[in-house]
Amino acid sequence: MKKLWDISPPVDASSPVFPGDTPYTQRWAATLTEACPVNVSAITLSPHVGAHADAPLHYDPQGAAVGTLELTPFLGHCRVIHAIGAWPLITTAHLQHALQDLPERVLVRTCRQMPLDHFDTQLTAFDPQAVQHLADLGVKLIGTDSASIDPADSKQLPSHQVIRQRGLRVLENLWLDNVPEGDYELIALPLKLMRADASPVRAVLRELP
Structure with missing residues (x-):
């Protein structure tokens, strides 16, 4: 069996959310009793x-x-x-040591330990020029352990706009604490939510042959 790294943080009522966003809540629509054969929950x-x-x-x-x-x-x-300590912005210089023969997907670890119980208002974001450079190298997807590729207080979202202009995809809130630098197989499929602006993923890395 190839080794797997689960890079999805736990999701429950304590999961941090962007200030003003909708947190995780769960209620039981049905519970196991003599009259009911199943537990069924509803989540928001x-x-x-x-x-x-x-x-x-x-x-x-x-x-x-x-x-x-x-x-x-x-x-x-x-x-x-790894670009640990690159705050406030990940620049091309922080990534340069690992850009040779780059695959189409790049995940950047910015934290020594991902904050699992609070929202990090001082999150590490991407310099939009670094995003442009990755796109120039053929990257199709950028992932990060931050909650956003732009600063938490950004109104113009310049790195998101580069993503839009260049047709890249983005994964955020990845749990990369225990993942060494290197190459892997990424599996992080979004749900088929036909009107949604985002989707949860169960993101995993699998060792290459």
């Missing part, structure tokens, strides 16, 4: 809770919903690059 959450894929609709009023996206960018050869 923002599609940006936990590991998730943004859709163009998130940052473009005319953008595609997540359920319509081609799945290929979310599945295949990827590289994990």
